[in-house]
Amino acid sequence: MKKLLSTLAILSALGLGVFGLANIAYADETSAPVTAVTTAVAPSDVLVPSTDATAVVAEEAPKTMDVGSTAWMIVATILVVMMAVPGLALFYGGLVRSKNMLSICMQVFVSFALISVLWTVYGYSLVFTEGNAFFGGFSKAFLKGVTPDSLTGVIPEYVFLTFQMTFAAITPALIIGGFAERTKFSAVLAFLVLWVTFVYIPVAHMVWGGGLLSDAGTLFGGHGAKDFAGGTVVHINAGIAALVGALVIGKRVGFGREALAPHSMVMTLIGAGLLWVGWFGFNVGSELAVDGVAGLVLINTQLAAAAALFGWITAERLFKGKASMLGAVSGAIAGLVAITPACGFIGPMGAIALGFFASFLGLWAVTKLKNLLAYDDSLDVFGIHGLAGIFGALATGILMSADFGGVGYPEGVTMASQMTTQVISVGITVLWTGVVSYVLLKLVDAVIGLRASEEVEREGLDTAEHGERAYHM
Amino acid sequence: MKFVSAIIKPFKLDEVREALSAIGVQGITVTEVKGFGRQKGHTELYRGAEYVVDFLPKVKLEVAIDDAMLDQVIEVIEKSATTGKIGDGKIFVFNLEQVYRIRTGETGPEAL
Numbered sequence: 015m016k017k018l019l020s021t022l023a024i025l026s027a028l029g030l031g032v033f034g035l036a037n038i039a040y041a042d043e044t045s046a047p048v049t050a051v052t053t054a055v056a057p058s059d060v061l062v063p064s065t066d067a068t069a070v071v072a073e074e075a076p077k078t079m080d081v082g083s084t085a086w087m088i089v090a091t092i093l094v095v096m097m098a099v100p101g102l103a104l105f106y107g108g109l110v111r112s113k114n115m116l117s118i119c120m121q122v123f124v125s126f127a128l129i130s131v132l133w134t135v136y137g138y139s140l141v142f143t144e145g146n147a148f149f150g151g152f153s154k155a156f157l158k159g160v161t162p163d164s165l166t167g168v169i170p171e172y173v174f175l176t177f178q179m180t181f182a183a184i185t186p187a188l189i190i191g192g193f194a195e196r197t198k199f200s201a202v203l204a205f206l207v208l209w210v211t212f213v214y215i216p217v218a219h220m221v222w223g224g225g226l227l228s229d230a231g232t233l234f235g236g237h238g239a240k241d242f243a244g245g246t247v248v249h250i251n252a253g254i255a256a257l258v259g260a261l262v263i264g265k266r267v268g269f270g271r272e273a274l275a276p277h278s279m280v281m282t283l284i285g286a287g288l289l290w291v292g293w294f295g296f297n298v299g300s301e302l303a304v305d306g307v308a309g310l311v312l313i314n315t316q317l318a319a320a321a322a323l324f325g326w327i328t329a330e331r332l333f334k335g336k337a338s339m340l341g342a343v344s345g346a347i348a349g350l351v352a353i354t355p356a357c358g359f360i361g362p363m364g365a366i367a368l369g370f371f372a373s374f375l376g377l378w379a380v381t382k383l384k385n386l387l388a389y390d391d392s393l394d395v396f397g398i399h400g401l402a403g404i405f406g407a408l409a410t411g412i413l414m415s416a417d418f419g420g421v422g423y424p425e426g427v428t429m430a431s432q433m434t435t436q437v438i439s440v441g442i443t444v445l446w447t448g449v450v451s452y453v454l455l456k457l458v459d460a461v462i463g464l465r466a467s468e469e470v471e472r473e474g475l476d477t478a479e480h481g482e483r484a485y486h487m
Numbered sequence: 488m489k490f491v492s493a494i495i496k497p498f499k500l501d502e503v504r505e506a507l508s509a510i511g512v513q514g515i516t517v518t519e520v521k522g523f524g525r526q527k528g529h530t531e532l533y534r535g536a537e538y539v540v541d542f543l544p545k546v547k548l549e550v551a552i553d554d555a556m557l558d559q560v561i562e563v564i565e566k567s568a569t570t571g572k573i574g575d576g577k578i579f580v581f582n583l584e585q586v587y588r589i590r591t592g593e594t595g596p597e598a599l
Contacts, residue, residue, distance in 0.1 A: 385535055
């Protein structure tokens with residue numbers, strides 16, 4: 015042992031010596047140019063105030079990188095990553111039976127990773143470059159032409175495209191909840207890749223990438239649909255796809271007859287908490303800068319979540335008898351979904367109203383509508399993301415009015431015309447995602463087969479598909 | 488010898504154990520069990536899905552005793568396990584044919 019230690023000591027001393035020498039050598043190499051620069055700058059004026067310097071730069075080149083905004087956008091991006099891994103995985107995981115816990119976590123993790131890569135191959139280019147009304151072009155495929163110096167607004171393009179990547183990657187992961195506990199792993203991945211390509215990308219291009227529904231689009235003559243952080247692109251899109259998925263794949267074995275109760279409300283609480291925190295990155299980050307609107311989005315996001323949480327448990331207490339933790343969590347998520355399209359356009363009091371009423375709609379959907387129509391949207395993606403998303407997108411058109419404390423309409427736009435725009439954009443999104451998701455599901459079903467066998471479903475997807483179990487207790 | 492099996496509310500276990508020790512019972516065996524009696528189950532509600540939980544968690548406590556102790560044991564369990572509310576449980580008494588202590592090979596009341 016002593017020998018080993020002394021050998022280590024000698025080795026580390028040698029290592030330090032080598033690194034020390036290397037540092038000195040490096041310093042020698044660089045010291046000359048550094049002094050040269052200093053002497054070159056010195057004659058002009060060493061005491062120039064820095065504010066003047068930035069003012070001059072601002073006048074010469076209005077599009078310059080903002081350090082504060084860039085720093086925030088990097089954090090916001092990481093917050094959205096946290097929403098999916100581990101937030102969504104735990105939120106969904108707690109809601110399934112313990113035999114399917116790992117299958118849900120795997121589906122969320124793997125699809126998130128897979129889409130992240132696809133985003134750089136063709137996703138970013140097809141959403142954010144010029145093309146037709148539905149798709150962009152391939153000019154930035156494989157991130158061609160993007161350099162550390164290229165900017166989007168006041169932040170580096172790399173930061174912008176990574177932020178957008180997290181949106182593209184979390185949206186398909188949301189859909190997983192619609193057909194949880196009964197779908198083959200391979201089929202889930204195949205469907206989600208196709209779904210991002212033929213649903214997420216065109217809808218995102220239509221709304222955010224200069225396509226059909228945007229300000230630049232032809233449909234609404236210069237004033238497009240208002241969707242601040244992704245009510246249509248993310249939540250309606252995923253919610254409708256989940257409903258279609260639940261209908262095409264069918265109910266779980268034993269649905270309505272056996273107990274399919276969630277296995278861990280605490281996991282769901284942790285996941286929902288991570289989602290709530292991460293949502294600030296999602297919504298506030300969508301301003302793509304640090305400014306006054308970012309502050310408005312911040313307060314709106316918190317207020318809508320809080321009001322919806324309270325609304326949901328109040329309604330539960332009144333109509334069901336008991337206020338539940340799952341209700342509180344579901345309410346918060348429904349409020350966050352509803353505020354997503356509206357957060358940069360409406361006022362804080364509007365956000366409270368929006369969240370409060372969105373929670374009633376969500377509760378009604380997951381308790382009444384679901385039983386009425388008898389679909390098995392296992393984790394209520396349609397009820398919470400789809401319907402609260404639609405409600406939020408439509409309410410944006412009303413609450414953004416200055417009369418309700420919102421930011422007001424652009425020149426030449428009235429409440430009626432904005433509402434028409436919102437209704438049409440929601441309608442087009444619902445139709446697009448509904449029809450294309452159906453076709454893609456049928457395609458995957460024909461090629462791979464969507465549904466796990468009844469035997470596998472009874473055993474649980476964890477051991478059958480992944481060869482491991484979540485808990486050894 | 489008698490074999491007493493009592494189904495009690497789980498949170499009453501410590502009280503019952505202490506009371507039995509106090510009257511000189513040497514050992515008990517405890518199992519977590521589920522079942523239903525007149526208390527019936529309860530309903531759990533997860534969003535729209537309602538599940539009736541038929542079997543409630545209880546503790547089954549088993550104790551082997553000499554005939555002379557039976558009345559005292561029954562009285563002690565009844566007293567310490569009661570809450571006065573429905574679902575307090577039941578006590579079953581069996582005749583016990585024989586007891587062996589594995590370590591020493593003792594039998595009968597000496598092995599208790």
